[in-house]
Amino acid sequence: MNELKTTILTNDHLELKAKMAPFAGYNMPIQYSSVKEETLAVRNNVGVFDVSHMGEFFVEGEQTIDFIDHLIPNDYKNLSIGKAIYSPLLREDATIIDDLITYKLSENKAMICVNAANIEKDWNWISAQASNFNIKLTNHSDEISLLAVQGPKAEQSLNSLGLEVSDVPTFGVKSFENGIILARTGYTGEDGFEVFCPNEKVKELWSNLLSNGVIPCGLAARDVLRLEVCYPLYGHELNDELTPFDTGLKWTTKMNKQDFIGKKTLETYNPKFKLIKLALDKGIPREGYDVLNSNGDIIGKVTSGTMSVTLNKGIALALIDSQKVPNDENYLIKIRKNNYPAIYLKKPFVVGGNKK
């Protein structure tokens, strides 16, 4: 068995008696106090997640914009300097290698933040695409720690530590002299920041945040939070076999762009699946459970499911066979031996984003 990797803060998590578990090859904190308390801390106040396992690549050089605009389907070319953009990373056949956020640090420099489980796969793919471009690609994943400070009070928490963030707009990026790069982004639906911090400075930042009353939150709460606002998770809603059109990411594919990897395939692509949102009054849906139409025929599967802490009901994202999407919008989820009626929703279960 391979030794689990640690983050700079692993000992801090152990001291806080966090429940730890392997995640993407790292020994990561799953919960500290309780999933419920941590989730509500982020919805109502402010919490901090150690997500240092995530990967960071830098692209530098005069063709940085051309390269990234070719690499991803979303519109990097017209993005303002100092802003970030979400996008999947596609193969020529439009299947999804990963989903990532690209930060336009300057005309000639960008940072790409990728999922921990996909660092090597993304690196191999992105380097292979770079040969025709005058750019330099570097992997800084092992030198950068990442803290996500999330919740309505995230802004005042960072301000009080001397990281002035009030001037940072949503999806805005700011670089500090001490090497910290932060962006007003996150994976919880709440206002908040992702703080990319040089490894040697992260222990101090973590302990200052906790001293200021920011609640340490684990990956379990993070998963509940992202699912409540219907953000997809690679390995669940997104994978190597699906395209953006199968899984609710059409909005990230700018088909009017001159070119991007995967565009040709998508021009004539008929979706195989539809990603839908289902809520249950009774029962908790889990990944892998069958989704049925009102006749009881299996038409899809739950990709992520949990008890929503905010709503106190079961919620799920599910991939439905695009040929079998029922017109009546009546769905059932099979939980063990019983079929439970599910409510089909067009909008996310929870809408966050308040500031205090």
Next chain:
Amino acid sequence: MSNTPSELKYTQEHEWAKLEGEVISIGITDFAQSSLGDIVFLELPEVGTTLDKNSAFGVVESIKSVSDLFSPLAGEVTEVNSDLVDSPESINENAYDNWMIKIKPANVNDYEGLMSAEQYSTFCDDN
């Protein structure tokens, strides 16, 4: 250290059992509720259901996990705690006050074969 009252019997699946007359109450241990975290859902059998020893009699779910409940003994379900189904979070507050089912054991002598509090504590420490 989790709490293991000495008057109860225990299983390796982290259930507790308590003999009262001819009936045995069954719940999950403090160790189990603590490992599960916030308990949000409980599914229990109907009164009259016949259970084998170690057979699954229900399901307990936390926000992020699903676990089967196993019967410590063979027997017939005589009572189900339906109040607990409506407020499963009570298990987190006190695992031993909140029984889930009562059974009339097929052979009451089997009760003595379950783990003592001391044996169960050692078992938890070793795992």
